[in-house]
Amino acid sequence: MDNTITSPKNGLKIKRFTSPDHPKVNFAQAEKGIKAWLTTIDHKKIGLMYLGSIAFFFFIGGLLALTLRLELWTPAKTFLDADAYNQVFTLHGAIMIFLVLVPSVPAALGNFFLPIMVGAKDVAFPRLNLLSFYIYLAGAFFSLYSIVTGAVDTGWTFYTPYSAQSSTSVVSMTFGVFVLGFSSILTGLNFIVTIHKLRVPGLTWGKLPLFLWAIYATSVIQILATPVLAITLLLLIMERTLQIGIFDPTLGGDPVLYQHFFWFYSHPAVYIMILPGFGVISEIIGIFSKRRVFGYWFIALSSIAIALMGFLVWGHHMFVSGQSTLSSIVFSMITFLVGIPTGIKIFNWVATMYKGSISLRTPMWYALMFLFLFTIGGFTGIMLGTLSVDVHLHDTYYVVAHFHYVMMGGMLVAFLGGIHLWWPKMTGRMYNEKLANLAAFLIFVGFNMTFFTQFILGSKGMPRRYYNYIDQFQSLHQFSTVGSWVLGVGFSIILYYLLHSLGKKGVIAPKNPWGARSLEWITQTPPVMENFEYTPVVIHGPYDFHKPIAEFEYGIEGSDSHGHEHHKDQHVNIHSVNV
Amino acid sequence: MAHSSNSTLAHHFVDSEQQFDASKMGMWIFLVTEILFFGGLFATYIIYRAWYPDLYIMASSQLDTSMGAINTGILILSSLTMALSIWAAQHNDRKKTTIFLAVTIICAISFMIIKYFEYTHKFHLGIFPGANYTFTGIDHVKAPQFFSIYFMMTGLHGIHVIIGIGLISWLIFKNQKQAFNSSYYTPIEIIGLYWHVVDIIWIFLFPLLYLID
Numbered sequence: 001m002d003n004t005i006t007s008p009k010n011g012l013k014i015k016r017f018t019s020p021d022h023p024k025v026n027f028a029q030a031e032k033g034i035k036a037w038l039t040t041i042d043h044k045k046i047g048l049m050y051l052g053s054i055a056f057f058f059f060i061g062g063l064l065a066l067t068l069r070l071e072l073w074t075p076a077k078t079f080l081d082a083d084a085y086n087q088v089f090t091l092h093g094a095i096m097i098f099l100v101l102v103p104s105v106p107a108a109l110g111n112f113f114l115p116i117m118v119g120a121k122d123v124a125f126p127r128l129n130l131l132s133f134y135i136y137l138a139g140a141f142f143s144l145y146s147i148v149t150g151a152v153d154t155g156w157t158f159y160t161p162y163s164a165q166s167s168t169s170v171v172s173m174t175f176g177v178f179v180l181g182f183s184s185i186l187t188g189l190n191f192i193v194t195i196h197k198l199r200v201p202g203l204t205w206g207k208l209p210l211f212l213w214a215i216y217a218t219s220v221i222q223i224l225a226t227p228v229l230a231i232t233l234l235l236l237i238m239e240r241t242l243q244i245g246i247f248d249p250t251l252g253g254d255p256v257l258y259q260h261f262f263w264f265y266s267h268p269a270v271y272i273m274i275l276p277g278f279g280v281i282s283e284i285i286g287i288f289s290k291r292r293v294f295g296y297w298f299i300a301l302s303s304i305a306i307a308l309m310g311f312l313v314w315g316h317h318m319f320v321s322g323q324s325t326l327s328s329i330v331f332s333m334i335t336f337l338v339g340i341p342t343g344i345k346i347f348n349w350v351a352t353m354y355k356g357s358i359s360l361r362t363p364m365w366y367a368l369m370f371l372f373l374f375t376i377g378g379f380t381g382i383m384l385g386t387l388s389v390d391v392h393l394h395d396t397y398y399v400v401a402h403f404h405y406v407m408m409g410g411m412l413v414a415f416l417g418g419i420h421l422w423w424p425k426m427t428g429r430m431y432n433e434k435l436a437n438l439a440a441f442l443i444f445v446g447f448n449m450t451f452f453t454q455f456i457l458g459s460k461g462m463p464r465r466y467y468n469y470i471d472q473f474q475s476l477h478q479f480s481t482v483g484s485w486v487l488g489v490g491f492s493i494i495l496y497y498l499l500h501s502l503g504k505k506g507v508i509a510p511k512n513p514w515g516a517r518s519l520e521w522i523t524q525t526p527p528v529m530e531n532f533e534y535t536p537v538v539i540h541g542p543y544d545f546h547k548p549i550a551e552f553e554y555g556i557e558g559s560d561s562h563g564h565e566h567h568k569d570q571h572v573n574i575h576s577v578n579v
Numbered sequence: 580m581a582h583s584s585n586s587t588l589a590h591h592f593v594d595s596e597q598q599f600d601a602s603k604m605g606m607w608i609f610l611v612t613e614i615l616f617f618g619g620l621f622a623t624y625i626i627y628r629a630w631y632p633d634l635y636i637m638a639s640s641q642l643d644t645s646m647g648a649i650n651t652g653i654l655i656l657s658s659l660t661m662a663l664s665i666w667a668a669q670h671n672d673r674k675k676t677t678i679f680l681a682v683t684i685i686c687a688i689s690f691m692i693i694k695y696f697e698y699t700h701k702f703h704l705g706i707f708p709g710a711n712y713t714f715t716g717i718d719h720v721k722a723p724q725f726f727s728i729y730f731m732m733t734g735l736h737g738i739h740v741i742i743g744i745g746l747i748s749w750l751i752f753k754n755q756k757q758a759f760n761s762s763y764y765t766p767i768e769i770i771g772l773y774w775h776v777v778d779i780i781w782i783f784l785f786p787l788l789y790l791i792d
Binding site for chain 1: 589590591592597600601604605608609611612613615616617618619620622623626627708709710711720721723724727728731
């Protein structure tokens, strides 16, 4: 099988490369020591550092959430006073959104896998990539600094006029978010250029794994929306430091203008937070159904459609803020339209599973969980986009439940699915499948206990962010709080078995434990420093499970040889030669 | 291809054409973010102008049109010299590259000096952004808002000019160390793109702020 064959179409001399499962020296062993990690420009190490940081902030955000739920055990004071409660829910929201969900899948898994999936040695701008990690840490530092200096009690949305007047440290928190935005922008920029310019021969747009389409759409939103958040927060900071009177009504400004600005970023940002999750789910469902993903182009392009339509719906956050009726009607209608590309995805995923050879490994459990939870989150989103219904449900626990179903039931579950899918590739170790199934089950049960209850609370009129509530809500609140403990146990189990798999007793993972076809599963486990010891050439699509794995192992000798620009957009075809 | 001899090619690129394309595309995307960053301020400008059209006409008369016009001319000239420096680098003319870059910097510094005189004159009159505004010459309750927008827009633009001065100085430094030639001038090209956008933003700011009548 070692004969070189020439593709008749474009004359590439390709041959099959069979490498052992494990390299002699993997990327983590190539350079040792803490300094090698902190100064690395290797995208895989940077991805893992993001993963560690995100896990850390998720832990903090999770503790804050447990604190909130515990405080709500009784209708009046349980153990926190009202001001502390306001600070805790603000920090929970800000940390979970800006430090966990926005970077989660793109910065951690995307950084690690995007270059490998396009067959490149690194992202287009490796040093910029390291810089964006440090910008992320700097932003995180300012955000955490605000906790020490009096926290923030405005809610994660920093609405004026209160954010212009609150005595808490709004400036350091918003400055932190401002800085984090640059990290997000630079990561998105890097990914777009990498996908455009660094694909290996044969990897046409139609052969990109759907994960990359999703990351691409996400990056487009990061590029277009985040600068607007930056200028909004800068104006808010100026409002507080120089009283420029743009947003603060006591100085002649307009607080609703702030809401327009804020949601012009933050609504697209919810798609920053969910599209990468869609990408992960496409991979998992393809791999664990062993079928070509149904409606490839529909899934790919619906990500782009969601990215673009996401810019036209921000006003649905402001139905009760005093915007004109006409605007509300238009925003409401466009909001319904977003349901179309999202529905297309759901149907295509289900159609992929139909007659597939489904194996219910842990990542697949998370994908199924995602389908269930995200569908509930999506439908309740349509309800909230309906004007008359929203007037009743606005600022109630119904909204809280809705966005936890899409953000946590959607994105976080997809992130967990992605971690379980790619953990063997990233670390070279297998986790304990039984414990993983148990944890997934607990998370599913705990999540629904916590948040489905909140749909009921909200439809009965329980307002969000309230410290006190009337006695009749107590049993529902307590049920929700117990659910949060179940969730806590589930996450603790995940932490335990993932760390355990890294220890001496961990099980060594093979190169391709799931029988997948995209490039990251063709290279060794864990990958070598520059990902491949040859230049891969892509012949089949990423979900062509009916083709033998051997046909996915072709490449060109040498790690940086020949035609990128000239060949990457052409199909490489080996059907006409005998392989 | 023997890339090991090519010191300007980063390890993860296949060839210098790919590296050049990637760098240029990266800069274009970055410039899109710059436009959207300023776009927020332009939106603020448009909304307040739609609400208070008379305010803009009154307040604009306080801005010195001739100074603004001179600055516009200076920046357009600097864009020309920036483009010429790329041309010189493409033709392996190190000396001319440095000269054109230096003229660009001189233009940028002149721009900032004129801006300094404009700002200090306003501060002298009591025109400050925000709460420190004490000027009484404009009979409109929202006059401070106009100048908040003015200072935010021109101030952020000024910061970009200063960053540009730093970047172009670095280009001169590298050029003197013979870093660029006709086959590698990517940094001049992409910093040139940045400089043109800084220029274009001013070309919008000037009529929007100074030339209202």
